[in-house]
Amino acid sequence: MPTEHSQMTDLASLIQRIFNRPSGVMTRDARNTATPVIETRVSACRMCGNKAWCTVIVTIQDGVVVKVEGDPSNPISQGKLCSRGQAAIFNLYNPYRVKAPMRRTNPRKGLDQDPGWVEISWEEALSTVAEKLRKIRMNDPRKFAHMWGFGGDWWIVQHEAFLPAFGTPNLLRSHGVLCPVHYGCSLVQGTMLDKQDVEYCQYLVTIGGSLGPNIGSTHSTRALSNARERGIKLVVVDPRCSHEASIAHEWIPIRPGTDLAFVLALLNVIINENGIFDERFMKLRTNAVYLIGEDGYYAKDSATGKPLIWDPVDGIAKTFDDATIKDYALEGRYQVAGRTLPTAFTLVKEAVRQYTPEWAESITTVPAATTRRIAREFVEAAHIGETITLDGVVFPFRPALVKGERGSLGKWGGAYEHLLHKMLNMLVGSLDVPGGDLGSETGPALKPGPDGVVMPKKEAVPVPFKYPPDIDLAQFYPNRHTLPHMAWKVVLDPAKYNIPYDLEALMIYGGNPITNNSNPDEAVAALCKIPFIVNIAYIYDEAAQLSDILLPEPALLERYGIQEVGTGHFVQAQDANMLQITGVLARVPVVPKQFQTRQADDIYLELAERIGFLYGEGGLNDHLNRFWKLQGPHMLDLDKRYSTAEILDRALKSKFGVENGIDYFHDAGIYYKMRSKAEAYNSFYYPEGTTRYAFYFEHLLRTGDMLRQNLSEHNLTIPGQDMAKVWGFYQPIPRWVGRPDAAACDEYDLFAMNWSTPQFRMHNSDQTGNPLLNELADETDPYQFVILMNRETAACKGLQDGDEVRVEAYWGGCTEGVLRVTSLLHPDALGVPGNHGFKSSFRNPATRKGPHFNSLLNSAEGTFDPLHGGIDRNPRVKVSRVGGKTA
Amino acid sequence: MIGSSAEVRAQSQSRAAVYGFLAWLFLKLPDVDFVARLLANDVQDSLQLFSSDSESASRMIDGLNGMRLSLVDGVPGTLEDMCLALAVEHTRFLRGVGRAYGPPPPYESLYRSSEAGEDNSFLLQLTEFYHHAQAAILSESAERVDYLGIELDLMRLLCDEESRATGRGDTIQAAHFSRLQQHFLHEHLLAWAPRYCESFISQTAAGFYRGVVQLVLGFLEAEAAMGDRHSDDSQVLKDSTGQVFEE
Numbered sequence A: 001m002p003t004e005h006s007q008m009t010d011l012a013s014l015i016q017r018i019f020n021r022p023s024g025v026m027t028r029d030a031r032n033t034a035t036p037v038i039e040t041r042v043s044a045c046r047m048c049g050n051k052a053w054c055t056v057i058v059t060i061q062d063g064v065v066v067k068v069e070g071d072p073s074n075p076i077s078q079g080k081l082c083s084r085g086q087a088a089i090f091n092l093y094n095p096y097r098v099k100a101p102m103r104r105t106n107p108r109k110g111l112d113q114d115p116g117w118v119e120i121s122w123e124e125a126l127s128t129v130a131e132k133l134r135k136i137r138m139n140d141p142r143k144f145a146h147m148w149g150f151g152g153d154w155w156i157v158q159h160e161a162f163l164p165a166f167g168t169p170n171l172l173r174s175h176g177v178l179c180p181v182h183y184g185c186s187l188v189q190g191t192m193l194d195k196q197d198v199e200y201c202q203y204l205v206t207i208g209g210s211l212g213p214n215i216g217s218t219h220s221t222r223a224l225s226n227a228r229e230r231g232i233k234l235v236v237v238d239p240r241c242s243h244e245a246s247i248a249h250e251w252i253p254i255r256p257g258t259d260l261a262f263v264l265a266l267l268n269v270i271i272n273e274n275g276i277f278d279e280r281f282m283k284l285r286t287n288a289v290y291l292i293g294e295d296g297y298y299a300k301d302s303a304t305g306k307p308l309i310w311d312p313v314d315g316i317a318k319t320f321d322d323a324t325i326k327d328y329a330l331e332g333r334y335q336v337a338g339r340t341l342p343t344a345f346t347l348v349k350e351a352v353r354q355y356t357p358e359w360a361e362s363i364t365t366v367p368a369a370t371t372r373r374i375a376r377e378f379v380e381a382a383h384i385g386e387t388i389t390l391d392g393v394v395f396p397f398r399p400a401l402v403k404g405e406r407g408s409l410g411k412w413g414g415a416y417e418h419l420l421h422k423m424l425n426m427l428v429g430s431l432d433v434p435g436g437d438l439g440s441e442t443g444p445a446l447k448p449g450p451d452g453v454v455m456p457k458k459e460a461v462p463v464p465f466k467y468p469p470d471i472d473l474a475q476f477y478p479n480r481h482t483l484p485h486m487a488w489k490v491v492l493d494p495a496k497y498n499i500p501y502d503l504e505a506l507m508i509y510g511g512n513p514i515t516n517n518s519n520p521d522e523a524v525a526a527l528c529k530i531p532f533i534v535n536i537a538y539i540y541d542e543a544a545q546l547s548d549i550l551l552p553e554p555a556l557l558e559r560y561g562i563q564e565v566g567t568g569h570f571v572q573a574q575d576a577n578m579l580q581i582t583g584v585l586a587r588v589p590v591v592p593k594q595f596q597t598r599q600a601d602d603i604y605l606e607l608a609e610r611i612g613f614l615y616g617e618g619g620l621n622d623h624l625n626r627f628w629k630l631q632g633p634h635m636l637d638l639d640k641r642y643s644t645a646e647i648l649d650r651a652l653k654s655k656f657g658v659e660n661g662i663d664y665f666h667d668a669g670i671y672y673k674m675r676s677k678a679e680a681y682n683s684f685y686y687p688e689g690t691t692r693y694a695f696y697f698e699h700l701l702r703t704g705d706m707l708r709q710n711l712s713e714h715n716l717t718i719p720g721q722d723m724a725k726v727w728g729f730y731q732p733i734p735r736w737v738g739r740p741d742a743a744a745c746d747e748y749d750l751f752a753m754n755w756s757t758p759q760f761r762m763h764n765s766d767q768t769g770n771p772l773l774n775e776l777a778d779e780t781d782p783y784q785f786v787i788l789m790n791r792e793t794a795a796c797k798g799l800q801d802g803d804e805v806r807v808e809a810y811w812g813g814c815t816e817g818v819l820r821v822t823s824l825l826h827p828d829a830l831g832v833p834g835n836h837g838f839k840s841s842f843r844n845p846a847t848r849k850g851p852h853f854n855s856l857l858n859s860a861e862g863t864f865d866p867l868h869g870g871i872d873r874n875p876r877v878k879v880s881r882v883g884g885k886t887a
Numbered sequence B: 001m002i003g004s005s006a007e008v009r010a011q012s013q014s015r016a017a018v019y020g021f022l023a024w025l026f027l028k029l030p031d032v033d034f035v036a037r038l039l040a041n042d043v044q045d046s047l048q049l050f051s052s053d054s055e056s057a058s059r060m061i062d063g064l065n066g067m068r069l070s071l072v073d074g075v076p077g078t079l080e081d082m083c084l085a086l087a088v089e090h091t092r093f094l095r096g097v098g099r100a101y102g103p104p105p106p107y108e109s110l111y112r113s114s115e116a117g118e119d120n121s122f123l124l125q126l127t128e129f130y131h132h133a134q135a136a137i138l139s140e141s142a143e144r145v146d147y148l149g150i151e152l153d154l155m156r157l158l159c160d161e162e163s164r165a166t167g168r169g170d171t172i173q174a175a176h177f178s179r180l181q182q183h184f185l186h187e188h189l190l191a192w193a194p195r196y197c198e199s200f201i202s203q204t205a206a207g208f209y210r211g212v213v214q215l216v217l218g219f220l221e222a223e224a225a226m227g228d229r230h231s232d233d234s235q236v237l238k239d240s241t242g243q244v245f246e247e
Helices: A004-018 A088-093 A122-139 A159-166 A183-188 A218-230 A243-247 A259-274 A279-285 A344-352 A357-364 A368-380 A414-427 A484-492 A520-529 A576-580 A600-611 A620-627 A644-655 A661-666 A698-713 A723-727 A764-769 A771-780 A791-797 B005-027 B032-039 B041-049 B055-073 B079-094 B108-112 B121-132 B148-167 B171-203 B208-245
Strands: A026-028 A038-044 A055-061 A064-070 A144-148 A171-173 A194-197 A203-207 A233-237 A250-252 A308-311 A316-319 A333-336 A339-342 A387-390 A393-396 A400-404 A437-439 A505-509 A532-537 A549-552 A561-565 A581-587 A670-674 A750-753 A787-790 A804-809 A814-822 A829-831 A876-881 B135-137
Touching: A004 B005, A004 B032, A004 B041, A004 B055, A026 B148, A038 A581, A038 A661, A064 A088, A064 B121, A088 A764, A088 A771, A122 A144, A122 A505, A122 A532, A122 A549, A122 A600, A144 A159, A159 A600, A159 A620, A171 A484, A183 A414, A194 A400, A203 A259, A203 A368, A233 A243, A233 A368, A259 A344, A259 A357, A259 A368, A259 A400, A259 A414, A279 A414, A308 A333, A339 A344, A357 A368, A368 A400, A400 A414, A400 A437, A414 A437, A484 A520, A561 A644, A576 A581, A581 A644, A581 A661, A600 A620, A600 A644, A644 A661, A764 A771, A787 A791, A791 A814, B005 B148, B005 B208, B032 B041, B032 B055, B032 B079, B041 B055, B055 B208, B079 B208, B108 B121, B108 B171, B121 B135, B121 B171, B135 B148, B148 B171, B171 B208
Parallel strands: A144 A171, A144 A505, A203 A233, A203 A400, A233 A250, A505 A532, A532 A549, A750 A829, A787 A814
Antiparallel strands: A026 B135, A038 A055, A055 A064, A194 A437, A308 A316, A333 A339, A387 A393, A561 A581, A581 A670, A750 A876, A787 A829, A804 A814, A804 A876
């Protein structure tokens, strides 16, 4: 009988016959004897998907990250860091990351299909991708589209440079259909976003969103908390009693999806019932005094082409900038060259007269008396006529504002609602002044056009028409935020949408168009149809599951990044510190890469070189020079290959004036300057007499008419749309547009609604798979991962807390979950929080718990806002116990 | 009882070979040469000749047989086809695509924490140990220090070093590397890898990597048993090092 030892020796011999490779990956290295070192490094956070300007201190012990905490030297975050940021360790040490390039071996695609991933070398991966894209570029570059999401933000080789250098117009965004919150501020204030000056604000009505606390925004929460201590009166209009509502002076529960009616009624009460508002502001700072022709456009002086106003003192029409104007007529109709011309204000006043608080109550359930009281309080709190002096500059002091967010703005009718919020704030004169509603970027934002009104910027500038359109049909929806849902329809049926080619390749970075969008099944079908998908991936999410090649990217703490301070999302409530700081955040890797990953920017550079469009005029380097506005010695040589770090260094030095470039950020996460308080307000740059806000939206009318003309020239209508309804959205005065699901059967008796939660704000960084964040959510928030219903509503339906329920939307979308009954929800609402319940069976199970709200969202034409493209967020639904009858 | 230095050296070399093989299976994809050798008739004959009363050796033989049979009974086609199938299996079972897709990937932190990745103190412990052992991961291998393939390869390295030290008569160094092995084996590998293997075996049907994991489990059981005896001997080593290793 052989001994165990001899058996082992025999086995070893056998193994050596099968396998005879002496070397491994571990080696002796006498230098590797360093005593354990504890060091701290500074980095910039982006665990939230926001651009929240947080820097972090990373404690690294012996090469292992052991703590991520707030950076006290950052004047914005002031040493605080939200739970997502502190959970960044798991972003690094997540065992479910994509760890090496992967190639799909199963040609069948679907969420029920195993991709059959095999690990491949970077060389094979890049050469495969480059070869595919090179052929497409030679043949028809439009057949390549690129999709990015918030997971791909903070990059250095931007898609704005990569795509034009490649030659395709087809840029898609996986996000955005639920968050088009840009149109109103782009049109009125010339900025991409707006923010709230809670340093001075005293009365703040927030509708369908969060000023910071609901989403765990560290510094906005601080700013709002301080404002609350100072005595700001906060009124929260929301179907749900949120964190913010719980600390507000007043929570006004409203039926989901109806807040447009509420703000129309507010406007009507202020203008028609009370007649008290900031008349000076309306006359001198808005186009409300412009005379309007029969066609809805500004009546213009025939000699100069300038808009006309009526001077009631001299009794004649004058151009808006006439130096002899003694006063402006705000209301009335006036005879000018044989025509009777009303002022814009008059048209608005007459148009909104129908929106009485009683009418609104029948839609919103908000009592008419409440609407009247809020309208009165809002105007009273605005201190109309008062001024404040900051740094020697005298400003109007208007500490009252109405603020909307995704819940109210990013949906059917949301573009109009955004404009209405601006109109309300104009009535109290609180745009871009202390205490008011501020544009996100400062400086030239309020620059007027030739008509004297703030030139539309950002998303209010229509996408130039062309035919055939791009695959997201941007030319048919020229003020859209994003239209991934249209791209999927086009991919599935290009002929129907006038697209004369099939998409042959899609590159995805940082986005999941399946779970973060409406109608996931449609997105899946479209992605399955695209012959080649390459995905710069961090985890194996649903989009990865349908891809052909995965290119793994490093974790947050392993990669470079850059973000300008001052722009960006989710820093809504701002205090003086936040308003005054300008600068830039940059991130350098603080730990070596753990796996075989490459920074996305390096991948883009490498592909551009391999495909053949990195160098020369019109190449990627050239576009990067333009994108980053690189100047002088910092410009990229058009024929030289640069690394990501080198490009970042040049961008920092050239665009942001960071003297030491990237080296500066080895010891600091943020480079900033403090400006004066006055410089934080755009009315400093464009004071009274230099520009006017649009109260009457002639530009919108013009955009619609241009679209109508362009379509007509090609004998087109927008496929799938009822054009009469579309034109109803291109009117110069916002109006009630009804509900897109008005025809749904009565059994769909509730309105679904959704909100972000502090732990799972966005879905980059695999937040939903992060065990630390899951543990925190489980322990602190009983309203996550469940479906919420008003207690009395549930009782009427015979449903109980803990029931497994199925939610079906009127159009067929559905999800399931556990019911939680609560008194903190409007009786007609059905709350489905967060973005959970992901689809792929290959995901970390932590990401599959809870219901998936987006599955309830329709993407059909006629159900999303044709102006900004926002999906209706409040579809009518019915609820039934799983396995039982409809409740 | 530990025998002559030649025996000690042979034993270290054998162990290094097995550890190296197992590490390779976790760190690399099987190639055509390997598959061809595994399928060779003489290997089949050798495996059939093995019989053992030892549970661990039996498990190892079962593992090797399982690996071989998965190729014989599995995907028909060329050696290249077999390699591709193994590459898919490698990703599925070892690379942490998702918990529902395969067993949790073989990272010590994952198996020793209550939640995935929650406790990275094991990464710290391992890094400190690698420093202590003057061991480093070659830069071209981008893997975490707590990956099973890395830990197995560290044992390969330590066994190799013990063998070399023994070969040149450096009993102090040989003992040093032996102690390092025992420490690492008990403080790390045996603290989680058998649990991983058992979990893997219970969650998967027959297949190449199920065989691999059986092989690992059997080998670690044998190592544990030998370590227990070794720990008795190690006192002897400390007391009479020169005598034991004197040739």
